[in-house]
Amino acid sequence: MNAQAYNFAYLDEQTKRMIRRAILKAVAVPGYQVPFASREMPMPYGWGTGGVQVTAAVLGPDDVLKVIDQGSDDTTNAVSIRKFFAKTAGVATTTRTEDATVIQTRHRIPEAQLTEDQILVFQVPIPEPLRFLEPRETETRRMHALADYGVMHVKLYEDIARHGHIATTYAYPVKVADRYVMDPSPTPKFDNPKMDNCPALQLFGAGREKRIYAIPPYTSVVSLDFEDHPFEPYRQDAPCALCGATDSYLDEVIMDDRGSRMFVCSDSDYCASRRDAAAPAEQAGAAHDA
Amino acid sequence: MYVAAKGGERAIEAAHRLLAHERRGDPSVPELTLAQIGEQLTLAVDRVMTEGSLYDRELAALAIKQARGDLIEAIFLLRAFRTTLPRFGASEPLDTSAMQMRRRISATFKDLPGGQILGPTFDYTHRLLDPELAAGEAPHPPSRAPSSDAAMPRVTDFLADDDLIERSPGADTDAAVGDLTQTPLEFPAGRDVRLQNLARGDEGFLLALGYSTQRGYGRTHPFAGEIRMGEVEVSFHAEEVGFAVPLGRITVTECQTVNQFQGSATEPPRFTRGYGLCFGHCERKAMAMALVDRALRTRELGQEINAPAQDEEFVLSHSDNVQATGFVEHLKLPHYVDFQAELGLLRKMRTEFDAAREPEATREAAE
Numbered sequence: 001m002n003a004q005a006y007n008f009a010y011l012d013e014q015t016k017r018m019i020r021r022a023i024l025k026a027v028a029v030p031g032y033q034v035p036f037a038s039r040e041m042p043m044p045y046g047w048g049t050g051g052v053q054v055t056a057a058v059l060g061p062d063d064v065l066k067v068i069d070q071g072s073d074d075t076t077n078a079v080s081i082r083k084f085f086a087k088t089a090g091v092a093t094t095t096r097t098e099d100a101t102v103i104q105t106r107h108r109i110p111e112a113q114l115t116e117d118q119i120l121v122f123q124v125p126i127p128e129p130l131r132f133l134e135p136r137e138t139e140t141r142r143m144h145a146l147a148d149y150g151v152m153h154v155k156l157y158e159d160i161a162r163h164g165h166i167a168t169t170y171a172y173p174v175k176v177a178d179r180y181v182m183d184p185s186p187t188p189k190f191d192n193p194k195m196d197n198c199p200a201l202q203l204f205g206a207g208r209e210k211r212i213y214a215i216p217p218y219t220s221v222v223s224l225d226f227e228d229h230p231f232e233p234y235r236q237d238a239p240c241a242l243c244g245a246t247d248s249y250l251d252e253v254i255m256d257d258r259g260s261r262m263f264v265c266s267d268s269d270y271c272a273s274r275r276d277a278a279a280p281a282e283q284a285g286a287a288h289d290a
Numbered sequence: 291m292y293v294a295a296k297g298g299e300r301a302i303e304a305a306h307r308l309l310a311h312e313r314r315g316d317p318s319v320p321e322l323t324l325a326q327i328g329e330q331l332t333l334a335v336d337r338v339m340t341e342g343s344l345y346d347r348e349l350a351a352l353a354i355k356q357a358r359g360d361l362i363e364a365i366f367l368l369r370a371f372r373t374t375l376p377r378f379g380a381s382e383p384l385d386t387s388a389m390q391m392r393r394r395i396s397a398t399f400k401d402l403p404g405g406q407i408l409g410p411t412f413d414y415t416h417r418l419l420d421p422e423l424a425a426g427e428a429p430h431p432p433s434r435a436p437s438s439d440a441a442m443p444r445v446t447d448f449l450a451d452d453d454l455i456e457r458s459p460g461a462d463t464d465a466a467v468g469d470l471t472q473t474p475l476e477f478p479a480g481r482d483v484r485l486q487n488l489a490r491g492d493e494g495f496l497l498a499l500g501y502s503t504q505r506g507y508g509r510t511h512p513f514a515g516e517i518r519m520g521e522v523e524v525s526f527h528a529e530e531v532g533f534a535v536p537l538g539r540i541t542v543t544e545c546q547t548v549n550q551f552q553g554s555a556t557e558p559p560r561f562t563r564g565y566g567l568c569f570g571h572c573e574r575k576a577m578a579m580a581l582v583d584r585a586l587r588t589r590e591l592g593q594e595i596n597a598p599a600q601d602e603e604f605v606l607s608h609s610d611n612v613q614a615t616g617f618v619e620h621l622k623l624p625h626y627v628d629f630q631a632e633l634g635l636l637r638k639m640r641t642e643f644d645a646a647r648e649p650e651a652t653r654e655a656a657e
Contacts, residue, residue, distance in 0.1 A: 006374060007374075010374075011374075012374065012376070035474040035476070036474060037471070037472050037473050037474055038474065039373045039471070040366075040369040040370050040372070040373040040471070040612065041370060041373070042370040044366065044612075044615065044616030044619060044620065045612065045613045045615075045616030045617055045620075046616040046617035046618075046619070046620030046623075047616060047620050047623065049616075069623070069624060070624045070625075070626045070627050071627060074298060074299075075624050076298075076301070076302055076623075076624075077623050077624075079298070079299050079302060080302060083299075106623075107625070107627050107628060108627055125617070125620070135603075136603055137477060137603060137607075138477050138603065163639060164642065165638075167635060167639075169628070169631035169632050169634065169635045170627070170628040170631045170632075171628075186625075186628050187627070188627050188628060188630065188631040189631065190631070208613045208616065208617055210474035210475070211474075234631055234634050234635070236630070236634060249627065249630075250630070251626050251627070251630060252630055252633065266626065266627050266630075
């Protein structure tokens with residue numbers, strides 16, 4: 001069996017139409033989780049099957065695809081998904097955020113400002129923001145229908161009562177277009193403000209849980225908080241050791257077994273372009289990690 | 291060093307080459323053929339076809355070979371192929387009373403029309419390792435009996451004639467058959483979708499759940515009314531010709547349990563049913579499926595739900611081993627950025643904790 005045995009971007013056209021219908025509904029009702037007939041994909045559930053199906057449904061032959069995991073183009077699963085689409089769709093791929101028309105991501109939003117010409121596709125493990133407060137789908141769907149989100153505020157309040165602050169650091173719940181509480185996928189809460197009023201279309205695919213949801217361009221996305229305990233994005237208190245950025249989310253890299261460490265940009269493209277811009281002459285010496 | 295912390299394209303390729311090398315094993319040992327797997331590891335093939343929900347012995351054998359004998363991985367391979375196949379429609383319902391029987395037993399009646407047929411079973415073998423088999427042996431030819439084309443009524447049909455067991459729920463022939471590979475699972479799930487989910491479900495998971503009902507977590511008082519295994523004809527209603535056209539024969543195992551039921555406000559006391567059906571010879575799975583099917587009818591029968599096996603959302607949401615293995619194993623994927631966020635919170639909480647434990651005077655001085 002070779003790649004030619006499969007349709008453009010792997011999925012058959014009927015399946016893509018079904019997914020596109022779900023996407024349209026998701027865009028029409030921002031933040032609402034639309035059930036869709038998720039297919040079995042040739043990669044495991046939990047490894048991006050939802051994002052891959054959304055990408056397959058929106059991808060055209062002229063698109064330029066970027067895939068990141070943990071902010072980097074070079075993490076194993078990002079490499080694997082990028083190769084999958086290069087093989088099954090033959091589309092051009094890139095690691096440069098500004099050159100991409102479709103960006104599939106796991107756990108991060110790129111640091112560079114996205115544009116109206118871009119679609120950001122998130123891989124989502126558990127789409128239901130209320131799941132860990134209420135395990136039953138029948139119950140959580142009812143709660144969303146009634147906008148019954150008291151239990152979430154109680155949880156955040158209990159965090160403050162117990163720890164002095166909200167103890168959710170990633171997958172931090174947001175309210176979309178003043179209606180649905182939504183799980184932003186396990187992105188660190190540092191990325192939450194980027195979702196608000198974003199010019200790019202943001203699509204979320206959860207394959208195993210069979211849900212698609214969306215944030216249309218220029219939609220309000222508010223991280224849940226309290227007046228006296230406003231939402232605060234967290235960032236490590238250090239500049240990037242490679243490019244010196246003080247505004248990017250950082251990965252901590254342990255240097256040796258004596259506990260020395262350094263912080264570097266999690267967004268590898270952002271870091272590389274800053275280094276290229278700062279020292280075009282020294283480029284030969286700088287390790288381009290993309 | 292920083293670059294090395296990230297995986298790379300070359301690392302993946304090298305890992306895949308190594309995998310292929312390990313799969314082959316010692317090259318001086320002859321390579322397995324699909325025919326060998328299909329003929330000699332038949333029950334593994336049957337399980338992969340059942341949970342992969344694709345009846346194709348050769349592809350299942352290929353999946354087992356490719357997966358190095360890891361059956362869940364093989365099921366996954368088969369599912370990922372199946373999902374790309376076009377759907378023409380649903381077959382006519384199988385008539386298992388017209389089965390060409392290879393095995394048929396009932397634990398509820400000593401003898402019954404058609405008789406008990408043990409067939410090829412591990413039952414009553416002594417589980418003693420057989421050194422002669424290690425050396426390879428040509429087994430004695432099996433004894434043969436003339437086959438009968440007469441339809442063999444199901445045990446549950448005898449009971450139904452006296453209204454001692456509930457009627458088999460008649461399907462609405464006009465309604466489309468539910469298919470959870472085409473429509474997302476919703477709760478409460480209909481019987482068709484529930485049975486499809488269980489048929490695709492993990493044998494081990496259903497076995498444990500069925501077992502739990504026997505040990506008191508949602509007792510269903512089951513009897514193995516009948517287990518039958520053999521070949522049945524599959525036919526498909528072709529619009530063009532206006533009648534059902536036979537497509538071929540497949541091997542299936544069917545289990546019907548007969549479960550005690552005291553009756554409720556709405557239902558008279560009579561036996562109830564649990565149903566299991568699998569491709570090939572998957573008897574353990576069919577029995578477990580029937581136990582769980584009956585347990586999941588608790589609400590429908592007006593009984594109280596108080597055990598995991600009776601909880602539809604719990605069972606149907608966690609039965610699929612391809613979903614389960616994917617999500618469990620996704621923990622191997624990098625989680626750097628979320629872990630970094632957690633680390634940040636933990637450090638902040640530790641600082642606050644340590645500050646709170648400092649002597650009062652130091653803190654006042656600090657303020």
